[in-house]
Amino acid sequence: MKSKLITADRATILIWELTESIEVLKSQLQLTESDRFEFDKIVSKKRKLEFLGIRIALKTVIGKEILIEYDEGGKPHLSDKSFQISVSHSNKWIAVIVHPSKKVGIDIECPTDKIQKLYKRFLSPVEQKELSEGNDIPQLLIAWSAKEALYKIIGKESIDFANQLRIYPFEVNAHGEIKAQHVPTKSNYLLNYKQTEQYTLVYCLSE
Numbered sequence: 001m002k003s004k005l006i007t008a009d010r011a012t013i014l015i016w017e018l019t020e021s022i023e024v025l026k027s028q029l030q031l032t033e034s035d036r037f038e039f040d041k042i043v044s045k046k047r048k049l050e051f052l053g054i055r056i057a058l059k060t061v062i063g064k065e066i067l068i069e070y071d072e073g074g075k076p077h078l079s080d081k082s083f084q085i086s087v088s089h090s091n092k093w094i095a096v097i098v099h100p101s102k103k104v105g106i107d108i109e110c111p112t113d114k115i116q117k118l119y120k121r122f123l124s125p126v127e128q129k130e131l132s133e134g135n136d137i138p139q140l141l142i143a144w145s146a147k148e149a150l151y152k153i154i155g156k157e158s159i160d161f162a163n164q165l166r167i168y169p170f171e172v173n174a175h176g177e178i179k180a181q182h183v184p185t186k187s188n189y190l191l192n193y194k195q196t197e198q199y200t201l202v203y204c205l206s207e
Helices: 020-024 033-041 044-062 116-121 125-130 137-154
Strands: 002-008 011-017 066-069 076-078 084-090 092-097 103-109 165-167 176-182 187-195 200-207
Touching: 002 044, 011 044, 011 103, 011 200, 020 044, 020 103, 020 165, 033 044, 044 066, 044 092, 076 084, 092 103, 092 137, 092 200, 103 137, 116 137, 137 165, 137 187, 137 200
Parallel strands: 084 103
Antiparallel strands: 002 011, 011 092, 066 076, 084 092, 103 200, 165 176, 176 187, 187 200
C-alpha cells in the first residue's frame, strides 16, 4: 500500500496510490450484503477499485470497518456518525479525510492541461484576472480542487462555482493555504493545499 498519512487539527488524511488488484483489495474487507450488491453492479474496473480503495482507506484511518451511507445529494457519511468524512479519487489516486466533529472536504486531482479550457466555467472574471488569466496550470488545479473541497462541505448552495465560491489570490508553492468565501452567506473558509508532480490535493475543515 503506497500511501501517505497527514494529521492536522485532529483530522486524519490518507493519500493512496492504488496499485493493488481487485482481488487483493477485496481480501482486506468484509463487505456487507448491501455493499456486495452495490459492488457487483459496477461494470468498470476503475470504479470497482475506487469502491474498494475508499473503504480500505477509511478503515485504515478510523481503525475499523464502518458502513458508508449516502445522502440525497450523494454525500458520503458513516452509518454510526462517529466521524465526519470526505473522499476523492483521480486516476489511481485516492484521498480520504476524517474528523471527529468538524465538517470536512477534500479533493485530489492529477495534472492535466485540460484545465485551461475549463477555468472560465469555475472562476469568476475577477478571479480569472487575479489568477494569471488561465496561464498558470498548477494554480488553476489548486483553485479547482479548492472549490471542489468547499462544495463537499457546503453542498448544493455552492454548485455555481464561479459565482457562489470566491477564491482569493494565493501564491503557488509545494504546500500552502488559501482563503475563500461562500458568497451568498459571506462565510469564510481557510483551505490547505499540497502539490506534487503526481497530484494536487486540497482539504478544508469547517465548524
